[in-house]
Amino acid sequence: MELKTEAEIHKAICLWLDIALPGGCIYHHSPNEALGSAKVQYRMKQKRLGVKFGWPDVEIFVNPTWWKSETIPWAPVFLEVKSPKGRVSDNQKVVIAELIDAGCHVAIVRSVDDARDALDELMVLRDE
Numbered sequence: 001m002e003l004k005t006e007a008e009i010h011k012a013i014c015l016w017l018d019i020a021l022p023g024g025c026i027y028h029h030s031p032n033e034a035l036g037s038a039k040v041q042y043r044m045k046q047k048r049l050g051v052k053f054g055w056p057d058v059e060i061f062v063n064p065t066w067w068k069s070e071t072i073p074w075a076p077v078f079l080e081v082k083s084p085k086g087r088v089s090d091n092q093k094v095v096i097a098e099l100i101d102a103g104c105h106v107a108i109v110r111s112v113d114d115a116r117d118a119l120d121e122l123m124v125l126r127d128e
Contacts, residue, residue, distance in 0.1 A: 006083045009111060010057060013081060016112045017060070020119070020127040024063030030055050054091030056099070056106060057081040066124045077105045077122060084110055 010029075017027050032055050038046075047053070056078035067074045078099055080092060088096070088108060096106050107118035119125060 004083060006081055006086055009083065009109075010081045012112050013058065013079065013109065013115045016115065016127070017058070020116070020125045021060070022063070022066045022124060022126050025061065025066060025123075027058055027060045029058055052095055054089060054093075054095035056092070056096065060119070062123050067122065068124050069122050072105070072122060073103065075103045075105055077107070077119065079115055079118065080106065080108045082108055082110050086110070 014027070014029070021027065030051075032051060032053060058079040058081065060077040060079070062074070062077060064074050078096075080088065080096065082088070099106050105118075105122060107114070109115045109118060116125070116127075
């Protein structure tokens, strides 16, 4: 079955991460997309509390024990999940650039296979 919506792809990636990430690694989803339909006052409150509009969908913290790349330095990994035709927003482009400037790893993924390819380059996965 081909996953077509961003939500379907996102759920599939999270289910895969539950299996693939070794012990000592953790991931998190910041539900920024829910803010799009919220009232302006609530969005402004969230911004004052530190919510970054454009923050990637999934952030992954990898225990350095599982970092396999000798040429790419250890750092947090972020996945921006998109549907097959989805586009990165201007806010997302800014945040992704800032994360890369901070030394983080960021990948735009459109499937579980994309997520696997992005992480496999950096770390040991349990589903290999």
